[in-house]
Amino acid sequence: xxxxxxxxxxxxxxxxxxxxxxxxxxxxxxxxxxxxxxxxxxxxxxxxxxxxxxxxxxxxxxxxxxxxxxxxxxxxxxxxxxxxxxxxxxxxxxxxxxxxxxxxxxxxxxxxxxxxxxxxxxxxxxxxxxxxxxxxxxxxxxxxxxxxxxxxxxxxxxxxxxxxxxxxxxxxxxxxxxxxxxxxxxxxxxxxxxxxxxxxxxxxxxxxxxxxxxxxxxxxxxxxxxxxxxxxxxxxxxxxxxxxxxxxxxxxxxxxxxxxxxxxxxxxxxxxxxxxxxxxxxxxxxxxxxxxxxxxxxxxxxxxxxxxxxxxxxxxxxxxxxxxxxxxxxxxxxxxxxxxxxxxxxxxxxxxxxxxxxxxxxxxxxxxxxxxxxxxxxxxxxxxxxxxxxxxxxxxxxxxxxxxxxxxxxxxxxxxxxxxxxxxxxxxxxxxxxxxxxxxxxxxxxxxxxxxxxxxxxxxxxxxxxxxxxxxxxxxxxxxxxxxxxxxxxxxxxxxxxxxxxxxxxxxxxxxxxxxxxxxxxxxxxxxxxxxxxxxxxxxxxxxxxxxxxxxxxxxxxxxxxxxxxxxxxxxxxxxxxxxxxxxxxxxxxxxxxxxxxxxxxxxxxxxxxxxxxxxxxxxxxxxxxxxxxxxxxxxxxxxxxx
Amino acid sequence: xxxxxxxxxxxxxxxxxxxxxxxxxxxxxxxxxxxxxxxxxxxxxxxxxxxxxxxxxxxxxxxxxxxxxxxxxxxxxxxxxxxxxxxxxxxxxxxxxxxxxxxxxxxxxxxxxxxxxxxxxxxxxxxxxxxxxxxxxxxxxxxxxxxxxxxxxxxxxxxxxxxxxxxxxxxxxxxxxxxxxxxxxxxxxxxxxxxxxxxxxxx
Numbered sequence: 001x002x003x004x005x006x007x008x009x010x011x012x013x014x015x016x017x018x019x020x021x022x023x024x025x026x027x028x029x030x031x032x033x034x035x036x037x038x039x040x041x042x043x044x045x046x047x048x049x050x051x052x053x054x055x056x057x058x059x060x061x062x063x064x065x066x067x068x069x070x071x072x073x074x075x076x077x078x079x080x081x082x083x084x085x086x087x088x089x090x091x092x093x094x095x096x097x098x099x100x101x102x103x104x105x106x107x108x109x110x111x112x113x114x115x116x117x118x119x120x121x122x123x124x125x126x127x128x129x130x131x132x133x134x135x136x137x138x139x140x141x142x143x144x145x146x147x148x149x150x151x152x153x154x155x156x157x158x159x160x161x162x163x164x165x166x167x168x169x170x171x172x173x174x175x176x177x178x179x180x181x182x183x184x185x186x187x188x189x190x191x192x193x194x195x196x197x198x199x200x201x202x203x204x205x206x207x208x209x210x211x212x213x214x215x216x217x218x219x220x221x222x223x224x225x226x227x228x229x230x231x232x233x234x235x236x237x238x239x240x241x242x243x244x245x246x247x248x249x250x251x252x253x254x255x256x257x258x259x260x261x262x263x264x265x266x267x268x269x270x271x272x273x274x275x276x277x278x279x280x281x282x283x284x285x286x287x288x289x290x291x292x293x294x295x296x297x298x299x300x301x302x303x304x305x306x307x308x309x310x311x312x313x314x315x316x317x318x319x320x321x322x323x324x325x326x327x328x329x330x331x332x333x334x335x336x337x338x339x340x341x342x343x344x345x346x347x348x349x350x351x352x353x354x355x356x357x358x359x360x361x362x363x364x365x366x367x368x369x370x371x372x373x374x375x376x377x378x379x380x381x382x383x384x385x386x387x388x389x390x391x392x393x394x395x396x397x398x399x400x401x402x403x404x405x406x407x408x409x410x411x412x413x414x415x416x417x418x419x420x421x422x423x424x425x426x427x428x429x430x431x432x433x434x435x436x437x438x439x440x441x442x443x444x445x446x447x448x449x450x451x452x453x454x455x456x457x458x459x460x461x462x463x464x465x466x467x468x469x470x471x472x473x474x475x476x477x478x479x480x481x482x483x484x485x486x487x488x489x490x491x492x493x494x495x496x497x498x499x500x501x502x503x504x505x506x507x508x509x510x511x512x513x514x515x516x517x518x519x520x521x522x523x524x525x526x527x528x529x530x531x532x533x534x535x536x537x538x539x540x541x542x543x544x545x546x547x548x549x550x551x552x553x554x555x556x557x558x559x560x561x562x563x564x565x566x567x568x569x570x571x572x573x574x575x576x577x578x579x580x581x582x583x584x585x586x587x588x589x590x591x592x593x594x595x596x597x598x599x600x601x602x603x604x605x606x607x608x609x610x611x612x613x614x615x616x617x618x619x620x621x622x623x624x625x626x627x628x629x630x631x632x633x634x635x636x637x638x639x640x641x642x643x
Numbered sequence: 644x645x646x647x648x649x650x651x652x653x654x655x656x657x658x659x660x661x662x663x664x665x666x667x668x669x670x671x672x673x674x675x676x677x678x679x680x681x682x683x684x685x686x687x688x689x690x691x692x693x694x695x696x697x698x699x700x701x702x703x704x705x706x707x708x709x710x711x712x713x714x715x716x717x718x719x720x721x722x723x724x725x726x727x728x729x730x731x732x733x734x735x736x737x738x739x740x741x742x743x744x745x746x747x748x749x750x751x752x753x754x755x756x757x758x759x760x761x762x763x764x765x766x767x768x769x770x771x772x773x774x775x776x777x778x779x780x781x782x783x784x785x786x787x788x789x790x791x792x793x794x795x796x797x798x799x800x801x802x803x804x805x806x807x808x809x810x811x812x813x814x815x816x817x818x819x820x821x822x823x824x825x826x827x828x829x830x831x832x833x834x835x836x837x838x839x840x841x842x843x844x845x846x
Contacts, residue, residue, distance in 0.1 A: 236683055583655065
């Protein structure tokens with residue numbers, strides 16, 4: 001057979017194979033097998049990402065219902081809808097669910113779905129680890145909520161301060177479920193962080209040098225590094241808490257040389273970066289949506305990247321500002337005040353770059369842009385109360401009051417949930433192939449924006465006039481009644497906005513306008529493939545020649561050929577310049593990540609009750625991991641492969 | 644965009660299908676988990692110093708851990724760097740026979756460190772539930788022991804694997820990544836050894 005004949009049978013993409021044939025063969029190679037077994041063994045980043053998003057939203061709705069329950073209880077003085085004990089569990093579950101089971105996972109979920117598409121690769125790095133992380137996250141969330149339903153839900157606040165959460169003041173298992181939920185979710189989050197870092201550093205399309213990476217991907221990269229350095233702190237501290245409660249260690253017991261403030265230091269070393277772990281992906285949403293709807297490239301790309309990186313570093317220097325009320329040395333307080341104010345600088349740079357993009361563009365006020373504008377307004381307000389709280393005298397005055405509750409809801413809902421809803425309207429057509437209704441979207445935004453401000457603005461005033469956090473009721477005649485009723489009314493309007501959103505999603509999944517590849521006319525690579533994308537993402541790996549590839553290559557992107565179509569294969573490129581280096585295989589679907597996650601679940605839940613669970617539980621876990629990594633087939637036949 | 648006739652810019656069929664070190668994803672993945680675990684060690688060590696700063700005498704009423712087993716562990720681990728380096732080198736060269744020798748040696752060394760670790764726990768002169776010092780010492784040593792067990796387990800599985808039909812170029816990458824991880828386990832032990840065995844004698 002001549003070389004020319006042979007090349008016709010080589011199972012790689014390229015001019016000789018033909019587009020339809022390439023497509024069909026890639027589909028055979030990359031499709032997840034049908035049926036329940038296929039569903040359980042899927043390693044497709046888009047399927048896992050979708051599961052993450054849906055699950056995180058279920059937790060968002062559950063935590064939202066708890067918020068409504070609290071607002072009903074507080075709507076007037078001396079209400080008895082909830083008992084004090086149930087109220088304690090509810091505010092703890094609300095905060096814990098929103099932070100650990102919704103906010104961080106949903107941001108990572110978008111990264112799991114979008115980052116591989118935006119960098120132009122066929123799969124996420126370590127797809128089995130990705131599947132594993134989802135199952136572990138799901139198990140942790142289900143465990144916490146089952147415990148809550150069985151009346152052993154945590155009741156010590158979302159940050160579980162000792163000594164309240166220690167063995168002396170919280171007997172029973174409530175605090176342990178909280179601490180172990182942390183272990184579940186942080187294992188999942190750390191796994192995803194490593195996947196994203198490696199995907200971004202090694203799997204970018206040829207030509208996507210560092211200065212051409214989409215800002216969303218930059219945001220997720222910086223976030224992932226923050227996860228790597230922040231999450232171990234809460235794993236260390238929650239493990240210490242479990243050990244204090246289960247096997248009699250004394251980390252937080254002052255009577256035996258321990259220290260309660262050690263908990264706060266470790267928790268906030270995680271807890272403050274956590275805010276930026278939620279916020280930086282949201283800035284990535286904003287930086288993706290703005291250029292598309294302003295119809296011009298983002299203003300100040302380099303400044304925005306540097307602001308992200310600066311925030312990533314500064315975010316680790318602020319944790320003590322959560323502890324101003326604990327009586328730390330003055331010099332230390334001054335340092336953390338300065339650091340807390342300094343982080344406003346990169347945030348300010350971002351805000352001005354976004355405003356400049358809008359100013360110089362030709363804005364089209366579709367729903368995603370409405371949410372971005374809502375974000376800018378609310379986040380700036382939250383930032384201003386943040387500057388106030390960075391000052392020790394003000395902080396000491398309003399610490400543990402509703403002023404703080406107002407502040408962090410402005411920052412978190414304004415800074416993360418508004419961009420998130422914008423992101424859903426923006427990428428829904430890519431995820432599902434259908435557009436969400438714009439009309440319902442405008443209603444969604446309006447109810448959200450108005451409801452949010454009515455619900456949370458009065459809390460600033462309530463805090464200033466002395467209403468403390470975490471009280472299940474209050475007497476009449478303190479001047480708090482009307483503002484609380486107003487706040488509850490706002491919460492109801494906000495909930496109506498969520499209902500409109502759910503109806504919009506429900507209706508649009510079946511009846512929404514059919515979306516083409518790039519319905520918004522955007523510039524980044526995820527819009528260069530079908531909506532929804534095929535299992536292999538791209539028929540050919542695109543070549544990137546600029547920061548806005550779809551605008552700069554209006555005639556269609558140049559592509560590279562030569563990747564195998566009969567086996568899952570990825571293109572690895574160099575870290576800085578994204579020059580092609582290696583064709584690397586990508587794992588097939590496997591049931592072992594699920595089995596390993598089940599083994600982890602048994603170990604973690606068992607160790608709430610006995611330390612021996614760690615010993616015996618490690619055996620099934622080892623079996624699971626060996627099964628996972630053991631090769632399933634004989635080694636590759638050498639290339640080139642001839643039929 | 645890809646529906647019409649594609650514009651092929653280059654053909655990459657000539658690229659290799661496996662690589663060692665920073666050109667492979669697994670190397671970066673290993674590095675990522677090393678960063679996570681190193682952060683865990685650093686934070687646990689910071690907690691040790693924090694609690695030390697809160698206490699008048701350190702250790703409070705106990706003797707520091709006995710020198711013998713921990714220091715023997717240090718010597719053993721530092722010595723293991725040489726066969727580890729050699730295994731890494733022959734894996735880079737895809738030399739199956741030598742890789743098998745290296746892995747068998749490293750498995751034996753790993754099992755030996757686990758035995759020494761068991762004796763270390765017996766020579767700490769404190770229990771985890773004595774006081775915060777004891778808790779800290781046990782957790783630091785335990786945290787490192789978990790890493791030891793993990794890497795020794797990984798090395799054993801990899802050793803078995805290299806005697807089966809599953810040997811292919813990517814397995815050699817697994818071996819080099821395993822060598823990187825062992826270097827980390829050793830590198831983590833040096834400061835931990837100083838923390839557990841030297842620091843209590845200095846203050």
